[in-house]
Each structure stands twice: as structure tokens, then as C-alpha cells.
Amino acid sequence: MTSALTARGLQTYYGKSHILHGVSLEVPEGKITTILGRNGAGKSTTLRSLVGLTPAREGAITIFGKETTHLPPYAIAEMGVGFVPEGRKIFANLTVEENLKVPVERPGSWTIATIFDLFPRLKERRNNKGRQLSGGEQEMLSIARALLLNPKLMILDEPSQGLAPLIVREVFRIITQMRAEGITVLLVEQNVRMSLEVADQVYVLNDGQVAYAGSAADLRADEALLQSLAGVSAEKWEIE
Amino acid sequence: MSQLILLAVVNGLIVGAFYALMAIGLSLIMSLSDVINFAHGGFLAVGAYLAYSMTPYVGFWGGLLIAPVLTAGLGLLVEKVLISRVYGRDPLYSLLLTFGLAFIFEDVTRYIWGAQGLPYQVPGWLMSPLSLSLFFLTGYRVFMMALIMVVVGALFWLMTRTRLGLRIRAGTLDLETVSILGVNVRVLRNLNFGIGIYLAGLAGVLAAGQLGLQPTIGDSLIMPSFIAIIIGGLGSLTGTLLGGLMIGVASGLATVFVPSASEAVMYVMMAVVLLVRPQGLLGEEGRF
Ligand SMILES: Nc1ncnc2c1ncn2[C@@H]1O[C@H](COP(=O)(O)OP(=O)(O)O)[C@@H](O)[C@H]1O
Ligand SMILES: [Mg+2]
Numbered sequence: 001m002t003s004a005l006t007a008r009g010l011q012t013y014y015g016k017s018h019i020l021h022g023v024s025l026e027v028p029e030g031k032i033t034t035i036l037g038r039n040g041a042g043k044s045t046t047l048r049s050l051v052g053l054t055p056a057r058e059g060a061i062t063i064f065g066k067e068t069t070h071l072p073p074y075a076i077a078e079m080g081v082g083f084v085p086e087g088r089k090i091f092a093n094l095t096v097e098e099n100l101k102v103p104v105e106r107p108g109s110w111t112i113a114t115i116f117d118l119f120p121r122l123k124e125r126r127n128n129k130g131r132q133l134s135g136g137e138q139e140m141l142s143i144a145r146a147l148l149l150n151p152k153l154m155i156l157d158e159p160s161q162g163l164a165p166l167i168v169r170e171v172f173r174i175i176t177q178m179r180a181e182g183i184t185v186l187l188v189e190q191n192v193r194m195s196l197e198v199a200d201q202v203y204v205l206n207d208g209q210v211a212y213a214g215s216a217a218d219l220r221a222d223e224a225l226l227q228s229l230a231g232v233s234a235e236k237w238e239i240e
Numbered sequence: 241m242s243q244l245i246l247l248a249v250v251n252g253l254i255v256g257a258f259y260a261l262m263a264i265g266l267s268l269i270m271s272l273s274d275v276i277n278f279a280h281g282g283f284l285a286v287g288a289y290l291a292y293s294m295t296p297y298v299g300f301w302g303g304l305l306i307a308p309v310l311t312a313g314l315g316l317l318v319e320k321v322l323i324s325r326v327y328g329r330d331p332l333y334s335l336l337l338t339f340g341l342a343f344i345f346e347d348v349t350r351y352i353w354g355a356q357g358l359p360y361q362v363p364g365w366l367m368s369p370l371s372l373s374l375f376f377l378t379g380y381r382v383f384m385m386a387l388i389m390v391v392v393g394a395l396f397w398l399m400t401r402t403r404l405g406l407r408i409r410a411g412t413l414d415l416e417t418v419s420i421l422g423v424n425v426r427v428l429r430n431l432n433f434g435i436g437i438y439l440a441g442l443a444g445v446l447a448a449g450q451l452g453l454q455p456t457i458g459d460s461l462i463m464p465s466f467i468a469i470i471i472g473g474l475g476s477l478t479g480t481l482l483g484g485l486m487i488g489v490a491s492g493l494a495t496v497f498v499p500s501a502s503e504a505v506m507y508v509m510m511a512v513v514l515l516v517r518p519q520g521l522l523g524e525e526g527r528f
Contacts, residue, residue, distance in 0.1 A: 051420055077422035089417040091410040101403050102410045104422035149422055 004029045004153045004184040005050065010059035012042075012049045012208075019045045020056065021208045027153070027201075032175065032185040034195040034216065036229075037205035043188040044086050046205065047157050050186075051083045052076045063153065080106060082151030086158050086188075088142040092131035096122050099130055099141055100148060108150025115144045118174075136167035143174060153184045160191050172198055192230075196220050204229050247376050248492040254381055254450075256488020257388040260481045261443040262458075262465035263472070264395065265436030271412040271475050272432045274331070275323060278338040280440050280465070281458025282345025287311040287441030288448035288457055289353050292360055300363055300449075308441035315437025319430050327429070350455040360448040384446050391442060392481060395435070399477065408432050412475060464491075467510045473523020482521060 005027040012020035019042050027033045035043050048054040050061060052073040061069045068076050077083070091099050100112050116123035119140050125133060133141065139159055146154060156175070160168040168191065176198050178185055189195035196202065196216050204212035212219070212229050219226055262280060269277050291307035298306060318341065326333040366380040399405035407428055411418045419425045440458075447457060467487055472479030487506040494502040513520060 053416060053420065072424075073416075073419040074422050074424045077420055083420045085417060085420065089414055091413055091417070093413055094406060094410055098400075098406050099410075101406050102418060102421050102423070106422070145421065 002029050003027055004064060005186065006062045007046075007050060008060045010046065010049050010056040010061070012045055012054055012056045014045075014054070019208050020049065022059070023049075023205070023208065023210055024059075025203060025210070027184060027186050029184050030179065030182060031200035032179050032187060032198055033201040033203070034187045034189055034199035035203045035205055036189060036192055036195065037211075039190075041205040042208040043205055044157055045208070047083070047155055047186070047188060051081060051155060074104075077149060078104065078106070080149065080152040082146030082149045082154045084139075084142050084146050084154070084156040084159055086161070088135075088138045090130040090133070090138050090141050090145070092129065095127050095129055096133070096141055097126040099145055103145055103148045105148070106150045110147045110150050112148070115147060119144055136163050136170075139163060139167070139171060143171075151183060153186065154178055155186045157188045158190055159187075160189065160194070168194065192226075243373075244496055245493070246374075248496045249489055250377060250381070250492075251495075252489035252492025253485060254385055254488070255492065256468075256485035257385055258443055258447060258461055258484075259464045259468045259488055260392065260484025261388055261439050262461050263468035263480045263484050264392065264477060265439035266465055267469050267474060267477070267480050268408070268432055268436045270469070272408055272415070273323070273327060273429050275326070275334040275338065276331075277323075277436070278335070278462070279318075279341035279345060280436075281462040282342045282349075283311055283315060283437045283440040284444035284447070284458035284461065285349050285455055286314060286345060287444030288360070288453055289349050289444075290441075291445040291448060292353070292358060292453055295361065300361065304442075304445050307445050308438050311441025311444070312434045312438035315440075316430055316434040319433040323433065324426065324429065346455050353453070353455070355455060358453040360453055362449040380449060384450070387446070391439070392477075395439075396477065398435075404428075404431065464488075464506055467506050469520075470510050471513045471520060473520025476520065476522040479520055479522030 003026045005025070007023060007025040010020045010023040011018070023042070023046055025033075025046070035046065037043050045054060049056045052068070052071055052075070055070060059069070060067065063076065063079060063081060066079065068079070091102065094102070097112070100115060116126070121137060122140055122144060125137060130138065130141065143156070143159065159171050159175070163171065172194050175185055175187060187195055187199065196219060199216040202212070202214060202216045202219050203210055262284065266277055266280050269275055287307050290310050291303035294306060295303045322337060322341070323334065326337055362380050366383060367378055369375045370377050370379060370382065399409060407418055407423050411425065411428055415425050418428070443461070444457065447461075451457065464487055465484070468483035469480055470483070471486065472481070472483030487509060490505050490509060491502045494505040517523075
């Protein structure tokens with residue numbers, strides 16, 4: 001099994017605060033890998049290190065066989081790494097269609113036209129400003145925007161955060177569809193039940209360290225293990 | 241009397257268009273790079289003198305076309321070599337840097353072209369009044385206004401219809417997210433700076449035809465340009481354009497009725513706007 005992304009011993013800081021203490025990950029190609037963990041465990045920081053926004057001070061990252069540890073974010077994106085940031089981060093001052101023109105054009109099947117086929121709601125709202133969209137629509141736009149890079153690896157940070165259950169379901173459906181189309185997915189989630197359902201591999205982070213790494217099926221089947229991992233954290237994750 | 245008011249309004253609109261041209265460039269740079277470019281007036285002077293020096297070879301129209309482009313090129317270089325180094329640092333760094341650059345520009349132009357004023361030749365047919373009753377309205381003034389409006393229109397097109405413009409607008413809100421979408425933000429900030437400096441260079445060439453050349457030609461434009469930004473709302477191009485024209489006309493009218501207040505009036509307007517609408521007239525919509 002080849003891996004799309006490998007991270008070894010990441011040590012990441014925000015100024016003087018030491019957040020990641022040697023995080024190592026393996027993201028297998030064509031699979032969905034999910035990272036779970038309580039609030040503040042370092043999930044977002046891990047993703048930020050992987051995409052070059054908050055470079056790791058120590059450690060090494062390899063994406064598609066290329067060392068990317070010190071590359072700037074745009075260079076990592078250009079390799080075909082899509083990122084859907086926490087809180088969606090759509091451009092509120094631009095219309096839906098304008099938002100979709102910000103990403104660089106990488107060749108592939110995703111164009112604004114095919115995006116509008118997948119997200120008819122975005123097509124309807126194409127001339128509305130980002131700030132006029134509902135949370136669900138913003139999430140769709142954030143995913144659509146990253147898809148326009150025609151990524152081979154898609155990294156998502158809590159895409160279901162704050163969304164109504166029906167829309168959460170839709171988000172997870174799109175994520176599994178990505179895998180069906182051959183896109184490797186790295187997914188950070190708070191929604192443990194649903195992400196374990198779709199994921200192949202799972203990592204649990206705690207205090208900036210990997211507390212568990214294994215197959216999602218194993219963790220799904222082992223309720224006691226799941227509970228004990230949740231117990232590792234101060235507060236429980238939502239295990240619905 | 242009505243003739244006098246018309247004169248004041250026309251003068252005000254022309255001066256205001258210059259304020260707007262300067263202010264829009266300043267505002268672009270401020271919004272995307274968080275740098276208050278005090279050297280903006282220096283770039284304006286460079287544009288004016290470059291046009292002056294090349295006019296004998298390429299003519300007035302050649303100078304008008306080429307000098308702002310060369311000025312923009314200088315802007316790209318200065319941003320890449322100097323200004324980009326202070327991004328993300330305490331604002332004091334960029335303040336000191338651009339202030340220093342302003343002095344350097346002024347002294348270098350003085351060194352090369354001399355401290356005394358120089359005349360700048362505009363084609364004769366542009367200098368004659370349009371009609372006897374509108375004796376103050378020369379073809380050149382109408383031409384300046386029209387050209388500035390065309391350029392501002394082109395800028396609006398760039399900002400709303402091209403990927404470059406959309407990325408700049410997106411970047412004023414969230415540069416980090418622009419970068420993870422594959423855009424090289426160093427290049428983006430560089431180009432944006434160049435666009436702002438192009439506008440300053442163009443203002444310089446146009447102003448030279450009206451006022452002649454002085455190393456300090458940009459100085460009288462810089463403060464009103466900041467005021468135009470504050471009145472219009474930082475980040476709103478339309479607002480900045482409106483702000484520039486408004487203070488131009490207001491100070492033009494003040495020249496007629498209360499000459500001593502012709503400069504104070506724009507500060508008063510700024511104070512009123514800040515009190516009533518701190519985000520500026522069109523600042524509410526957010527950026528651009
Ligand atoms: N910009 C920042 N500056 C300083 N500390 C931060 C910053 N962002 C996050 N942190 C801290 O880093 C730790 C990990 O945060 P984060 O990676 O966002 O966790 P998670 O995504 O798992 O909730 C937290 O303790 C948080 O307070
Ligand atoms: Mg997070």
C-alpha cells in the first residue's frame with residue numbers, strides 16, 4: 001500500500017507554545033484517513049503543518065513521494081493538495097462564482113461547470129456574496145473551491161462543524177464520493193461516529209501526540225477501546 | 241457668480257480625480273500588504289520626471305504611455321527588494337522604510353533633474369479652452385478627467401472580472417486562505433503594489449502637464465489622498481473614488497467662498513465622517 005502523505009516526528013510551535021510533540025502519520029492512497037481527538041488536541045495544527053501554513057520546526061513531510069516540509073502553502077497546493085480549512089474561510093466579500101475563481105486552475109475533470117452540477121444550490125446562488133450564504137452552503141462552497149484544484153489529496157478540517165444533521169450527512173456523502181473518484185482523503189472530525197463509519201484508517205491525537213493509530217473497522221468494533229480513547233481526553237467527544 | 245461656482249467645481253473635480261488616483265493605489269497597497277506607503281508621492285514624482293526625460297524622444301503620448309509603466313516596474317522592484325521584507329512585522333518598520341524611501345526619491349530626483357521647477361510640454365491643441373464662456377476649461381483638463389475615469393474603470397474591471405483582481409480582493413480579507421488555494425501570495429502582493437504604483441506614475445505624468453515639475457510635486461497630494469480613503473472607507477474602491485472627488489470639490493468651493501478654509505474643509509469633512517460613520521461612507525460592505 002503506497003502512501004499519499006507521510007509525516008514523521010512533527011514538532012510544531014505557535015511562537016513559544018509547543019503544540020505538536022512528534023506527530024507521525026501515514027495517509028494511504030485512495031483511502032479515507034480520519035484524525036480524531038478532543039478540542040485543543042492539535043488536530044488543526046497538524047493539518048496546518050501538513051499544508052505549510054504553520055511549518056513544523058522539526059520532522060519531515062513527504063507528499064506523493066516529494067519532500068514538502070519547507071514548501072510554502074501555494075507550492076503544496078499546486079502539487080494537488082486541496083484544503084478545506086476549519087470554519088470554512090470562504091471569501092465573504094466575493095460572490096459564490098468569484099470565490100470559485102480564486103483557486104489556481106490545475107488540469108482535471110473539475111471545472112466551475114462540473115462543480116455546479118454537483119452542487120446545484122451553489123449554482124442557484126452563484127451571484128450571492130459569500131456572507132449571504134447559510135452555514136451549509138458555505139461548507140459546500142469551501143469544498144467546491146478546494147475541488148477546483150483537482151486535488152489528488154483532499155484535507156478537510158471539521159467540515160461538519162455547526163451544520164444541521166441532514167447537511168452533515170450530505171457532507172459525508174461527498175467525502176465518500178471523493179474516495180470513489182480516487183481522491184485520497186485526510187479528514188479531521190469531531191463527529192466520531194460518522195467519520196469512523198466512512199474512514200479506512202484512524203488516528204487519535206491527544207495533547208499533540210498520537211494516542212492511537214489503526215484501522216477504522218477495528219476501532220468501530222471495539223466499543224471499550226473507543227470509550228477508553230475518549231477517556232484519554234478531559235472532555236468526552238460526542239459519540240452519538 | 242454661477243460661472244465662478246462652475247469654475248470651482250470643475251477645478252475641484254480635477255484635483256479630486258488626482259486625489260482619487262493616488263488614494264486608490266494607496267488603498268490597494270494598504271489593504272493587501274498592511275503597508276502605509278508614504279513613498280507614494282515619491283513614485284508620482286518619478287513618473288512625472290521619467291515622462292519629462294523621454295518626451296523629446298517619444299513625444300507627449302509616448303511619455304504618457306510608457307512613463308507610468310516604468311514607474312510601476314520600479315515599484316515592483318522596490319516591493320520585492322525592500323518592502324516585502326517588512327511584511328508581518330511591527331507597522332513601525334514599514335512606516336520608517338517608506339518614509340525613508342520618500343526622502344530618497346525626493347533627493348534623487350533633485351540630484352538628477354535639479355531643484356528648480358521645469359516646464360512640461362503638453363500638445364498645444366490640448367491647451368486651448370473649449371469655448372469662450374468656459375475659458376477655464378481647457379481640452380487638457382477634460383482629457384485628464386476622462387483618462388482618469390477610463391483608468392479607474394479599467395481597474396474596476398480588473399478587480400471584478402479577472403482572476404488576478406479577485407485574488408487581490410480575496411487576499412485583502414484572508415491572505416492565508418488564498419495561499420492554500422495555490423496562489424503565490426508574494427507574487428500577488430508584488431503585482432498589487434505595481435498596480436498601485438502605476439496609478440501614482442500616471443498621476444505624476446498628468447499632474448506635470450498641469451502644474452509643471454517639482455521634486456515635491458507629490459507632497460501636496462498625499463495627505464488629501466489619505467483623507468479620501470478615510471472618508472470613502474478603507475477597502476472600498478468606489479468609496480475612495482467618491483471620497484477623492486468630494487474633498488476636491490469641497491476644497492474647490494471653499495477656495496471661492498472661504499479661501500482660508502480651503503484646506504481645513506477636508507479635515508472637517510473627515511472628522512464629521514469619522515463621527516457619524518467611522519467605517520467611511522462605503523466602508524460597511526467590507527473590503528472592495
Ligand atoms: N494561533 C495560535 N496561537 C497560539 N496557540 C494556538 C493557536 N492556535 C491553536 N493554538 C493552541 O494549540 C493547541 C492545539 O490547537 P488546535 O490544533 O487548534 O486543536 P484542535 O484542532 O485539535 O482543536 C490548543 O491548545 C490551542 O490553544
Ligand atoms: Mg481544530
